[in-house]
Amino acid sequence: MKKFAKTMMLAIGSVAVAASAQASGKLNLYNWTDYTPTELIEKFEKETGIEVTLDTYDSNETLLAKLQSGATGYDLVVPSQHFVDIMVKEGLLMKVDGIADMPNYKYVDERFRNPSWDPEQAYSTPYQMGSASFAYRANSYDGNGSSLKEFFEPNAATCNKLAVFKSPDEVINMAHLYLGSDFCSEDPKEMQAVLDVMMKQKECVKVYSSEGINDRLKSGDVVMHAHWDGFSQVGVWEGVDDLTYAYPKEGVVGWFDSLVVPNGAQNVESAKAFMNFLMHPENMALLSNFAAYANAIPESVKYLSDDMKNAKNIQVPADVPVKFGQACNAKAQGLIDKVWTRVMQ
Amino acid sequence: MSIKRLRLLGLLPTWVTIGVLMIGPLLIMAAVSLMEANVYGGVHLRFDVSSYVQILFDKNLFDETEFNPAYLIIIMRSFMLALGATGLALLIGFPAAYYIARQPDHRKNLLVFLITIPFWTNLLVRTFAWVIILGRGGFMDQVGSFLNIIGPDESINLMYTNTAILIGLVYSYLPLMVLPLYASMEKMDVRLLEAGADLYANRYELIRRIIVPLTMPGIIGGSILVFVPCLGAFIAPDLLGGGKKLMLGSLVQLQFATSRNWPFGAAIAMMLLAIVVIALMVNARAARRHAVYEQTGAEATHG
Structure with missing residues (x-):
């Protein structure tokens, strides 16, 4: 059919x-x-x-x-x-x-x-393989990227200076890491918590986009951006010297x-x-x-x-877990799509 | 073969083009909107109207059905923005078209030619140019700091706002407003303005009672041409608005890409189509009324 x-x-x-x-x-x-x-x-x-x-x-x-x-x-x-x-x-x-x-x-x-x-x-x-987390301009930000809290609960320096990927795949998994829940959760309550975290974060998000990440960080339009380890390193090579990739203690999303x-x-x-x-x-x-x-x-x-x-942004510290994204079943995927649609509207 | 038959045969490419490239996809879209979504994209061939229900009533995470105004808000937001862009384009396009229409012939052609130049470049590229102009440290910021409106390292912060979307939309579709306006203004008999002035009409009255009524077809045509694409635009909202506040066009795109809910995307697209058709019908009605007005006006003059 x-x-x-x-x-x-x-x-x-x-x-x-x-x-x-x-x-x-x-x-x-x-x-x-x-x-x-x-x-x-x-x-x-x-x-x-x-x-x-x-x-x-x-x-x-x-x-x-x-x-x-x-x-x-x-x-x-x-x-x-x-x-x-x-x-x-x-x-x-x-x-x-x-x-x-x-x-x-x-x-x-x-x-x-x-x-x-x-x-x-x-x-x-x-x-290739790597991870997704967030990166920040160390010179314009007072945190050290040690927790996903810095990404999901922006402070005065990062509010309205924050950008997030424009697809749910990695972002929702980052929220799971932050909340300590499992990837592909089928529990509506856990997904509601994910939604709440992301709606709260949205108040401080300037743009949702997965393209032109390094340009946006370079111009200073944002000081913190959801990012991939290697691509943030490319940003450093392109002249954004203080671009630092965060390895938060809750872990990074591997791919x-x-x-x-x-x-x-x-x-x-x-x-x-x-x-x-x-x-x-x-x-x-x-x-x-x-x-x-x-x-x-x-x-x-x-x-x-x-x-x-010598690329420092791609060195994974020994105590930071790398958790690989999984293919979710229909029920979990349905919940993810609902959360994302609600965040986006 | 009779002339009539030959004529029909000559029109065949037109019929095939319209049938295959317009009505065909439209029917597919209508069919998809009535099917059941597959989790990873695509559809199951089962009749299902839930996509249309979803526009107003949505299931929350706990599977309870509740009234959801979110999509109505998105529709209203797109409507207001499209309306704003149309109004602005009219304000800018009207004097521009009038100016062009009053030039000598050779310069007229050159100016019309210049108006069409932006169409030679892809819309995406042109919109991206605005990212560079409005972005932090871009042209606008440089002008701002040159005029001492903002400090050297500050920004006007235009990027990723509704204003930025509006600028992008007006810029993209302004030519579509100017050209029909110009077409109707060029036909206008200038002697009517002289006659009006002889009868002590001031400039405001000349515009209101002579130019506007006579160029009404151009105003309506241009407004429709700008309003319709603005309603479904998603490049400007995405690139210049930061994708934070969804517009109808982005909502449709989201359903087909990230959310993988094709039937819902198709249902919204069908609804968008309905809105546009209604707008066109209102336009047709206004045009008819205008035709009647012109006719009776003409009769009055002769009588």
């Missing part, structure tokens, strides 16, 4: 990308913004002769909505761990044969082989992004070539040097830049 509705949707969704060519030697990559180094793409194009086209999105939700609407023409997309789970269940991904037999698979850290979201390594290869092939991909061989290419330590290091996130290829350390080795 649902399939029929989806096919109907295809009519609209596919128009946008229908023009993409069918010939091999092309790769249509759909990735997060600020997440794909030009250098890496050029190296891949030079080594393989495959021509890469890049399109970007701003959240896992956007990616999922796009795939659900029947958009075809993408050969590789980069969802986080729990969205890989959802996309597999929704039948949006293509099984990729022989990932474990790829020449560069041997470089992948044992701990990240056959991960819980892809136990048979049938769909995904690692991209692990993977390369997967959506159904309807037309250049599967190119996609596989890119998956294999990226698992090589030298190439993975290129990516980490650009995006400033950790990766699952231990040997890539040899190729990391000094900047990356």
